[in-house]
Amino acid sequence: MARPVRRLWWRQGLSLALLGGLLFLVLRAIGAARIERADVVFNNSTEISTLDPATVTGVPEGRILRAIFEGLTIKDPLTLEARPGMAERWEVSADGLVYTFHLRPDALWTNGDPVTAHDFVYSWKRFLDPRTAAEYAYQLWYVVGAEAFSTQVGPDGAPLNGFDTVGIRALDTLTLEVRLAAPTPFFLQLTAFYPLYPVNRRNIEEAQAAFPDTWQYEWLRPERLVTNGPFVIKERRVNDRIRLVKNTRYWAADEVALNTIDALAIESYLTGLNLYLSGEVDWINLVPASLVPRLLPREDFDPTPYFGSYFYRVNTTKPHLADKRVRRALALAIDRRAITEKIVKSGQRPWYSFVPYGMEGYTAQSFARASSAQGNADGDAGDGPAQLAADQAEAVRLFAEAGYGPGARPFPTIELHYNTSETHRDIAEVVADTWKRVLGIDAKLLNQEWKVYLDTQSNLGYDVSRSAWIGDYLDPNTFLDMFVTGGENNKTGWGNAEYDALIRRSRFEVDPSARRELLEAAERILMDELPILPIYSYVTQNVVNPRLGGFPGNLLDEQFPRFWYWMDDEELAARRAALPADQTVVDAPGPREGLYSPAQMRRRAAGSGAPTNGAPE
Amino acid sequence: MIPFLLRRLLWFAITLLGVVTISFFLMRAVRGGPFDGERRLHPAIEANLAARYNLDWPLWRQYLQYLGPFNLRADGIGGLLVVEDEAARLAKPAPEQAQGSTVRFGSNVWTFTGDIGPRPFGGVLTGDLGPSFKYRDFTVNDIIGQSLPISVALGSVALLWALVLGLTAGIGSALWRGTRVDLGLRLVATLGIALPNFVIAAFLILLFAFLVPVLPVAGWGRAEHMILPGFALGAPFAAYIARLTRTGMLEVLSQDHIRTARAKGLPEWLILLRHALKGGVLPVVSYLGPATAGILTGSLVIERLFGIPGTGSHFVNSALNRDYTLSMGVTILYTVLVYTLNTLVDLAYTLLDPRIRLEES
Numbered sequence: 001m002a003r004p005v006r007r008l009w010w011r012q013g014l015s016l017a018l019l020g021g022l023l024f025l026v027l028r029a030i031g032a033a034r035i036e037r038a039d040v041v042f043n044n045s046t047e048i049s050t051l052d053p054a055t056v057t058g059v060p061e062g063r064i065l066r067a068i069f070e071g072l073t074i075k076d077p078l079t080l081e082a083r084p085g086m087a088e089r090w091e092v093s094a095d096g097l098v099y100t101f102h103l104r105p106d107a108l109w110t111n112g113d114p115v116t117a118h119d120f121v122y123s124w125k126r127f128l129d130p131r132t133a134a135e136y137a138y139q140l141w142y143v144v145g146a147e148a149f150s151t152q153v154g155p156d157g158a159p160l161n162g163f164d165t166v167g168i169r170a171l172d173t174l175t176l177e178v179r180l181a182a183p184t185p186f187f188l189q190l191t192a193f194y195p196l197y198p199v200n201r202r203n204i205e206e207a208q209a210a211f212p213d214t215w216q217y218e219w220l221r222p223e224r225l226v227t228n229g230p231f232v233i234k235e236r237r238v239n240d241r242i243r244l245v246k247n248t249r250y251w252a253a254d255e256v257a258l259n260t261i262d263a264l265a266i267e268s269y270l271t272g273l274n275l276y277l278s279g280e281v282d283w284i285n286l287v288p289a290s291l292v293p294r295l296l297p298r299e300d301f302d303p304t305p306y307f308g309s310y311f312y313r314v315n316t317t318k319p320h321l322a323d324k325r326v327r328r329a330l331a332l333a334i335d336r337r338a339i340t341e342k343i344v345k346s347g348q349r350p351w352y353s354f355v356p357y358g359m360e361g362y363t364a365q366s367f368a369r370a371s372s373a374q375g376n377a378d379g380d381a382g383d384g385p386a387q388l389a390a391d392q393a394e395a396v397r398l399f400a401e402a403g404y405g406p407g408a409r410p411f412p413t414i415e416l417h418y419n420t421s422e423t424h425r426d427i428a429e430v431v432a433d434t435w436k437r438v439l440g441i442d443a444k445l446l447n448q449e450w451k452v453y454l455d456t457q458s459n460l461g462y463d464v465s466r467s468a469w470i471g472d473y474l475d476p477n478t479f480l481d482m483f484v485t486g487g488e489n490n491k492t493g494w495g496n497a498e499y500d501a502l503i504r505r506s507r508f509e510v511d512p513s514a515r516r517e518l519l520e521a522a523e524r525i526l527m528d529e530l531p532i533l534p535i536y537s538y539v540t541q542n543v544v545n546p547r548l549g550g551f552p553g554n555l556l557d558e559q560f561p562r563f564w565y566w567m568d569d570e571e572l573a574a575r576r577a578a579l580p581a582d583q584t585v586v587d588a589p590g591p592r593e594g595l596y597s598p599a600q601m602r603r604r605a606a607g608s609g610a611p612t613n614g615a616p617e
Numbered sequence: 618m619i620p621f622l623l624r625r626l627l628w629f630a631i632t633l634l635g636v637v638t639i640s641f642f643l644m645r646a647v648r649g650g651p652f653d654g655e656r657r658l659h660p661a662i663e664a665n666l667a668a669r670y671n672l673d674w675p676l677w678r679q680y681l682q683y684l685g686p687f688n689l690r691a692d693g694i695g696g697l698l699v700v701e702d703e704a705a706r707l708a709k710p711a712p713e714q715a716q717g718s719t720v721r722f723g724s725n726v727w728t729f730t731g732d733i734g735p736r737p738f739g740g741v742l743t744g745d746l747g748p749s750f751k752y753r754d755f756t757v758n759d760i761i762g763q764s765l766p767i768s769v770a771l772g773s774v775a776l777l778w779a780l781v782l783g784l785t786a787g788i789g790s791a792l793w794r795g796t797r798v799d800l801g802l803r804l805v806a807t808l809g810i811a812l813p814n815f816v817i818a819a820f821l822i823l824l825f826a827f828l829v830p831v832l833p834v835a836g837w838g839r840a841e842h843m844i845l846p847g848f849a850l851g852a853p854f855a856a857y858i859a860r861l862t863r864t865g866m867l868e869v870l871s872q873d874h875i876r877t878a879r880a881k882g883l884p885e886w887l888i889l890l891r892h893a894l895k896g897g898v899l900p901v902v903s904y905l906g907p908a909t910a911g912i913l914t915g916s917l918v919i920e921r922l923f924g925i926p927g928t929g930s931h932f933v934n935s936a937l938n939r940d941y942t943l944s945m946g947v948t949i950l951y952t953v954l955v956y957t958l959n960t961l962v963d964l965a966y967t968l969l970d971p972r973i974r975l976e977e978s
Binding site: 023035047052055057130131135137138151217238239265267268272274277278451454455469488 | 647648649650652653654655656657658659660661662664665666668669748751752753754755756759760763764773822826827830833834835836837838921922923924926927930931937938939
């Protein structure tokens with residue numbers, strides 16, 4: 001009996017060891033994960049794809065990159081106009097083709113090196129180099145020779161042209177000259193756009209030398225990454241958070257109020273909202289649609305116009321959809337108000353043109369509607385039930401004219417294609433329902449998983465397909481140049497020589513009002529032919545702690561952590577006094593005495609009454 | 618035991634190769650690619666991206682490259698069977714041979730070969746799961762290395778919850794069989810099995826984060842972050858364990874050696890712990906393998922609800938993103954986990970039950 005006893009002990013020891021190991025793992029995970037709360041925590045909604053400005057295209061990535069890098073220009077957080085960034089001033093030639101940027105001499109990289117014109121030449125060359133495979137490379141193709149440099153590729157993947165064929169030159173250490181192929185009125189917005197941010201040459205080349213195989217990740221590790229913006233990345237845990245801390249070498253570090261910011265990567269909107277409501281997060285950028293009515297009366301949820309358009313693409317290569325009268329009938333019949341008021345609910349505008357609401361200096365061109373609502377697309381005139389009835393009657397007339405409807409040819413069933421999502425399904429149901437009621441069309445819904453949906457759309461494998469577009473910069477061009485014949489993002493099979501010519505001419509037009517007229521004329525053609533059916537114009541979905549200052553809403557929904565600060569009680573009270581009466585006040589956690597509000601900053605600069613909280617080293 | 622393990626190892630290798638092969642080709646057969654987005658790319662840029670990740674190669678060559686450790690970077694099949702020589706590749710080439718450029722700053726001079734870009738795949742056989750297509754700052758090894766410990770920690774808490782609650786309830790149920798206690802416990806256990814864990818999680822959040830705000834609603838970083846998700850994740854398993862324990866205990870308690878122990882006048886708790894428990898929990902032990910694998914990989918919804926940066930989300934997101942390498946990586950991880958845990962369970966079984974021998978299995 002001796003042997004079994006010995007084995008029994010062994011067994012007990014094993015189970016004890018297993019339990020102990022389990023506990024050890026748990027404790028270790030807790031210990032490793034412990035992090036203090038940052039001054040401001042926001043939910044970035046997803047893990048970003050990369051920190052390399054050259055290869056990034058997404059909105060969440062932009063939020064991080066704007067905090068850690070800075071371009072030649074930055075944007076005003078309210079108006080989005082270009083302000084001096086790395087360049088303290090610039091000149092533009094009279095023909096709008098040559099930009100000369102003068103860099104500020106006090107701008108430093110986080111490794112202590114000065115930021116020079118050569119850094120921009122290096123970064124933009126890298127950005128355009130086909131081997132970098134930058135998705136946004138075309139944002140710099142306005143520069144002479146840039147498109148050819150990116151797209152003419154030798155068998156080894158290297159560009160065929162030398163970089164001297166591209167109009168980017170450092171005149172001296174602090175002067176950068178950029179020659180454009182066509183005047184680009186939004187070029188100074190592009191220089192504030194993240195793909196055009198500079199990267200540090202030494203950062204990349206040292207990583208290449210030290211890690212010949214893996215330098216593509218290694219140079220971006222927080223401990224190695226060299227940046228030039230108001231914040232630096234201190235810590236990054238995949239799918240969890242990015243910890244930003246103030247960059248004391250930033251040229252305007254005195255004006256940066258916050259010392260730490262956390263960007264979380266929580267994907268569930270509901271969890272994000274829960275975290276916000278429990279005070280653990282100060283800003284979330286999306287909310288579940290079902291909760292919008294309950295959030296609307298709160299002071300911290302204030303949807304503002306957003307430069308995006310929700311629309312349906314129509315496959316104009318299908319015989320029954322090739323007739324523009326049919327497409328106009330489809331567009332006229334849609335009950336947009338039912339969609340904005342019953343489904344999306346945050347104050348989105350029913351929209352009858354492609355370029356979204358809110359663009360100053362441009363009049364969105366609406367498609368032709370019944371009786372008087374033509375011309376100006378500003379919604380308030382034309383959403384009433386009477387107007388809808390008139391529009392739908394007009395739709396029936398056009399439909400009959402095209403040879404369909406009661407007593408004429410039956411219309412083939414339309415497949416309404418969308419990517420899997422409750423909101424898109426609800427909208428498609430409303431649209432299918434009105435088409436059935438008004439025009440007698442059978443429309444069936446077809447939902448596909450995102451990537452399959454994109455594939456179907458690109459290959460014109462659909463009848464009518466849900467779409468959306470958010471502008472990259474504040475100019476109608478970011479919408480209208482999509483629909484040139486054969487454009488990658490056209491995806492409707494539609495083309496119009498006159499439209500193409502107008503878009504092309506607008507590129508070379510220096511006079512702003514003449515350019516505006518060209519673009520408006522182009523949109524009129526688009527809205528006459530209707531390869532797309534506009535539905536609504538977006539609004540932002542931010543829920544923000546009312547105490548967070550330096551956070552104005554803007555059309556591109558771009559936020560700039562550089563300007564953020566905590567309001568003190570005084571400022572918060574003043575802000576609340578200006579609230580509309582129907583808004584309810586909510587909890588506004590945060591330091592009651594504020595954190596370097598602009599007023600405090602001014603006092604500090606004047607040398608009196610420096611605040612004691614969170615003072616930088 | 619050794620032949621048993623060797624046989625297992627062999628089968629493990631075959632299974633893994635099968636899983637890798639099938640999932641590689643399945644993944645590539647699905648419509649849509651990793652770089653498809655709302656904004657369609659210019660054809661030239663699309664070609665540049667494909668070239669950078671070798672997606673322009675024929676599928677068999679991509680497969681071999683993924684499997685590794687062949688060097689297929691050089692053009693032509695010539696390189697196919699040449700195992701890469703790390704030392705030679707890392708050695709700095711003489712300046713006159715370098716196709717690249719020489720760079721100086723300060724006192725340092727570096728010379729680069731013309732080979733821009735990383736070697737995209739080291740090959741699964743070398744343990745290198747490749748770069749993630751979506752999270753481009755990380756390799757798949759990085760991502761799994763960062764997220765797996767978190768899932769393991771969460772899973773451990775869930776397993777502790779499941780064991781503590783399940784065993785206690787099961788033993789209680791068996792002891793007081795037929796009483797109201799038994800009925801109550803069995804009712805709760807049935808509920809626990811029937812309710813999906815996200816429903817339990819929603820109740821818990823409502824209760825302990827909003828009504829009685831004692832625990833955080835979500836997040837990861839402190840010990841209290843683990844309590845609710847651990848409970849929600851472990852609850853269905855606890856319920857199942859309770860039922861298994863009850864059945865097992867009842868069976869053992871009716872056996873002769875228990876009657877003998879009772880006849881010897883041993884106190885009931887001693888009988889329970891010494892004689893009945895060991896046999897009674899055997900079904901639980903065999904359930905632990907699949908349960909652990911289930912907890913570790915089935916935490917997707919819980920991790921999402923509580924915003925926990927574990928491995929769970931990658932199982933679904935990587936497939937949705939067409940992140941070929943990450944998706945393959947987590948598939949391989951899953952295979953390894955299930956296989957290892959099942960083997961461990963078989964081993965544990967023999968330790969607990971002398972009647973079972975590995976050689977016979």
